[in-house]
Amino acid sequence: MMDPTKFRSILYDVAKQLKDDDLKSLKFLVTDIIGIDRQRLEEASNTDFLLILMDQNMITSSDVSFLAELLREIRRLDLHKTVINNFRDIRTCRLPVIKVLMFRIAQSMTKSNMRDVCYYYDVQCDAVDLMTVIEAREPVGSVEELRRVINEAGLSRLYDAALQTLSFCDGTGCDELCVHRQLWSEKFPHQLSPLFNGEILLNQDDRCTDGENTVENLLGEGRLGKVYRGQ
Secondary structure (H helix, E strand, O other): OOOHHHHHHHHHHHHHHOOHHHHHHHHHHHOOOOOOOHHHHHHOOHHHHHHHHHHOOOOEOOEOHHHHHHHHHOOOHHHHHHHHHHOOOOOOOOOOHHHHHHHHHHHHOOHHHHHHHHHHHOOOOOHHHHHHHHHHHOOOOOHHHHHHHHHHOOOHHHHHHHHHOOOHHHHOOOOOOOOOHHHHHHHOOOOOOOOEEOOEEOOHHHEEEEOOEEEEOEEEEEOOEEEEOOO
16 A cells, blocks of 8 residues: 555646546546536546545555546546556456447547537537537447447447447556557457456467477466467
8 A cells, every 4th residue: 555645646746737628538437437426526626536536435545446547548648657657556447338438439529520410419519528418318328229329320430430449458457559459359359358267268279289288379467367379
């Protein structure tokens, strides 16, 4: 556990560097999480936002995994690096899939997309606020419901592209620059959790036989076990 004074100093430094758009994105991603008061969240400043997460024990001096995941999702990789460099014990956690999909759709919208969808919903706002409007007006409690709503809004291509970015690597703390990320994402497309049996992947192609001996092509070993190259 980190010294409380240093812990708060690091969080304060992170808060100071968050931009307005960063804060809006962070609020969107945690809205509707059980225990978080929506009105308090809407009015929160940068530091207030972190205090809300601390009050819900989503950030503690011994575990800042949730904050690290949030910073990574909004592409503040500089602040993500600051967090993981100071807090070594970063565990696996997972933001709600629906929120992640909607946020990634918002990030990928073009001006033409925005014009058409704002006209469809009769609003004038930015992409993240537009996702909030959709949440308020449409049932999007499941991936299937979200797909239907997004398709009706004419954004099926963006939905499919966002879905393609989901990988079980996101839930393991895998670095996006990892040389093996593409390999395992291709082996398990849209798989939100890896298929492990003990320390070996269930896919038997990950092991090959050379005569009577089994050759294990080990790529590496992480929190969820050993990973082998498929043949």
